[in-house]
Amino acid sequence: MSSPIKPSQKLSPYPDNITITEVAAEAQVSISAVSRAFNPTGSCAPKTRAKVFAAAEKLGYKPNRLARGLKSNSSLIGILMTDFENPAYLSILSDLTSAIQAHNCHSLLINVGPQKSVTEAVELIMEYHVDGLIVTSSSLPDELISACQRRNTPVVIFGHHSRNAPATIVSCDNVAGGRMAADILLDAGYTRPAFVGATTSVSTTTDRQRGFITRLIERGCTEWTTTEGNRHSYDSGYEATCKLFASTDKPDSIFYLDDIMACGGMDAIRYEFGLKVPEDVGVIGVDDIRLAASRAYDLTTIRQPFTDMVNTAVTALFEQIKDTSIEPKNFTLPCTLVTRGSTRAIPTQAE
Amino acid sequence: MSSPIKPSQKLSPYPDNITITEVAAEAQVSISAVSRAFNPTGSCAPKTRAKVFAAAEKLGYKPNRLARGLKSNSSLIGILMTDFENPAYLSILSDLTSAIQAHNCHSLLINVGPQKSVTEAVELIMEYHVDGLIVTSSSLPDELISACQRRNTPVVIFGHHSRNAPATIVSCDNVAGGRMAADILLDAGYTRPAFVGATTSVSTTTDRQRGFITRLIERGCTEWTTTEGNRHSYDSGYEATCKLFASTDKPDSIFYLDDIMACGGMDAIRYEFGLKVPEDVGVIGVDDIRLAASRAYDLTTIRQPFTDMVNTAVTALFEQIKDTSIEPKNFTLPCTLVTRGSTRAIPTQAE
DNA sequence: CTGAAAGCGCTTACAG
DNA sequence: CTGAAAGCGCTTACAG
Structure with missing residues (x-):
């Protein structure tokens, strides 16, 4: 409420609405240069990049992912989930989200409850233009998968076999x-x-x-x-x-x-x-x-092998996001027997 | 690959990249009219709205939430979660996501793993310009909460008491x-x-x-x-x-x-x-x-009372999103004793 | 109630 | 490697 903030003295304690424009002004380059500096594929002189990063750091600039997503990737991965009763899904979700975050993306979690059909859920999630889709604890109609692929949104089905589906399937045998x-x-x-x-x-x-x-x-x-x-x-x-x-x-x-x-x-x-x-x-x-x-x-x-399955699923998903020409694959991981006390001991066999 | 699709014969089986512009053309109104028709607050003649809806329906139009979020709300609610071991959080997550979806918003789930600090997590989530933030199974430094509020992003802390925090707190007693x-x-x-x-x-x-x-x-x-x-x-x-x-x-x-x-x-x-x-x-x-x-x-x-707590949290969050002048409140719900077999029966007392 | 226009913050050909 | 410009799809004052 005191005096209007002059463009020269941007030293606010917390990043507020600093955009690419402010960074460009501070670094004395064009906004295109700022954009390229932040984009790995953009060609940018090392000196320029350094100047831009310094300015961004100083101003506390954080890119607006929504704006970025308008022309480029949204960095959003949709996770469709039906089953919230089996505790296995809590650790699966933990693994999924952290693997997705390791790719600098984030998880849009859709609860496909009994009142919401999976078709509706997919339509909703597509409104956010997710880069990819992971479907757990249920399958997807083939035509829906095809519709996603047509939009270049790869789909991974997690945990189900779903033969012939035009999506990447990760399940165990x-x-x-x-x-x-x-x-x-x-x-x-x-x-x-x-x-x-x-x-x-x-x-x-x-x-x-x-x-x-x-x-x-x-x-x-x-x-x-x-x-x-x-x-x-x-x-x-x-x-x-x-x-x-x-x-x-x-x-x-x-x-x-x-x-x-x-x-x-x-x-x-x-x-x-x-x-x-x-x-x-x-x-x-x-x-x-x-x-x-x-x-x-x-x-x-x-x-x-849930951890392996999650890693396989996320790796395959991001490969397809990077290169949309990659054909969907089936991954069937082996499961293993864990013998504990709820079954009788197996009598030693004399061969 | 046959003949190029003419603007008049838009009958593709699946919605593809139909935007507000196509709908406007089909309905023979301006894009502003289409936007207003889809926005509850936009004034729009019933006839116009009907025309727009018919056109949208015909073309399979779905709004791009990313584009919308650029000037308006993102419809994204951030959920910060630390604890993926306590099975209680699976049902909490189920309740949270479905309550959020009931408000026509969706959940951005961030896994605040041990390798990621909660401060980083908040910064990341803010890049998506979430409309609100729910923090479960951990608290948030007060200065971070204040930074969110300053951006008009209300914060709800779920399950922790955190006295004096400048956020809405929902916990039980x-x-x-x-x-x-x-x-x-x-x-x-x-x-x-x-x-x-x-x-x-x-x-x-x-x-x-x-x-x-x-x-x-x-x-x-x-x-x-x-x-x-x-x-x-x-x-x-x-x-x-x-x-x-x-x-x-x-x-x-x-x-x-x-x-x-x-x-x-x-x-x-x-x-x-x-x-x-x-x-x-x-x-x-x-x-x-x-x-x-x-x-x-x-x-x-x-x-x-997790279900009540979730409803309280989500209701309070959306009230604050609607009216950012609302002060954060503390909600402390009562918990109840459930007596089962892991404690001895209480001897009948002769008063 | 309606349309033309400016703008949200970023990306991406396009020249230079 | 760089900047000016157009554009992503939508919203929102602003006139009418």
Whole structure:
């Protein structure tokens, strides 16, 4: 309110609305030069760049990413997320955001809740002209993926197989995971295995189930059953397990679609039916969430290499952002068996 | 590749780069009219608006939020998050994002990892000219908050008390929560309570500890101890508990800073020391995460009203965005005791 | 209520 | 390597 600030004495303690124009004036160059100085691809004499940086530093200049995004990249990566119940997604989100930030971009997180369709979500996210899109815990209609590609916005589907989709897919080998689960259960001497899936997640459920059942049959096991929970949640696993044990042919071991369902299931087995894990019922999950290693659950599980999967996804995404001619690829990472106390020890075999 | 598309036959199957200009041409009005039609505050004749909407619909027009944000609001809300270990934050994030989306805005999620300071994170987020900022699981230096306010970017601190900070604070009454915990433990007949906090989270730790200890003293309890875990995690609770029971004066009940630490602690009590919960050791946490209600943990806890807290935070934030003259307020919501099986039943008192 | 015009802050051919 | 100029897609006083 005192005297108007003269252009010469810009020493405000906090960066306010310093734009490229002020920096150009301070450095005594054109605004084009400032822009190029800040842009790695822009040709700029070292001296000029130094002058510009000094001026920017002095004034506390921060580029306006919105303005930049108007002609250039927005530096925004959209993350579509459906499942906020499986704790695995918290660490996935942590890894995703930090990997994206390492590329000097930021994450626009869209909650694709039950009231919002994935199509709407994509439309919304495209209003921000994101540079790329990562879809977790659900898939995307092929036509939507194509529409994104047509706009040169690469799409990565995380965690789902989605064969033939025109996008980069990063998932782990769920069929092999299912087979591993079958082997460990059979090896441990269980004879009546069950599979508990979920309705919401098509490809992961079907792949794991397929690998599991196929392998059971290969090994001559005939007494298997399957059932489905509604969602990827503790409650869902609990309820599905109650249904399973209410029927006449009760299983002696259960392969759950994921760890959080397995935890719910294990609690049902122990507290609802008074059975012992692993003696009466063997339990195995998928993911290897933090809780799986807890003493309370001590869950045998098929570990998904989430950190690797995230790095693969983000690396592939940025490669496609850099060079839009790169064809989408499929990455199927191996999963590994983590043996803990929820399955019986495998008897030593005399070869 | 056939013939160039004439402006008259715009019937492409998917919206591509249709801008306000195309819509204006189609609707035969000026671009100003289109802009006003889409802006609630813009005066526009109903007929004009109808024409514009019809044209927009026909062409599949979607506004470019980046361009809009250059002169107007960005519709972007920044969310700063530090803690990706406590599962409570997954549902908080779910609630936050959907509340923000209900306001037709979207969430820019910044992972304030250990390698990135909160100051850097704020600077980054401000490059996107977010309309508002929500800080979870950590606080913000007052000078940074002031810098944001000076740019008319309101800040809401979620979950921390942070007295005197020039921002809106939404938290629950942690002191009262600590007192409740003391009361339930003493009422149940425990005599040597301990408090397990965490170093990372100043105000919540100190408030809960203060309420807890103050109340213990008020009621004449003298044999209490305190210790600290490093982080808000299962492992941290486990380790802190091991330390506690390695010392000479072992507690007979423990109040943990949060549920996930309590779960780790309970597992240590049971599996590391072979003690019974609640007979030998009573356990109480804070949050009421999903896992607290599991059969395995069945954890007595001080419930934080997260959904209410999120709604309060988002509502307050948008009020301040709408009217920047509104002063920041403090909202302290009540927490409630949820009694489960990890504490002994309270003996019926003959008044 | 409406349109022409200026402007938001930056990028990017285009000459030099 | 550099600057002047046009433009990204939208908003917003300003006249009418």
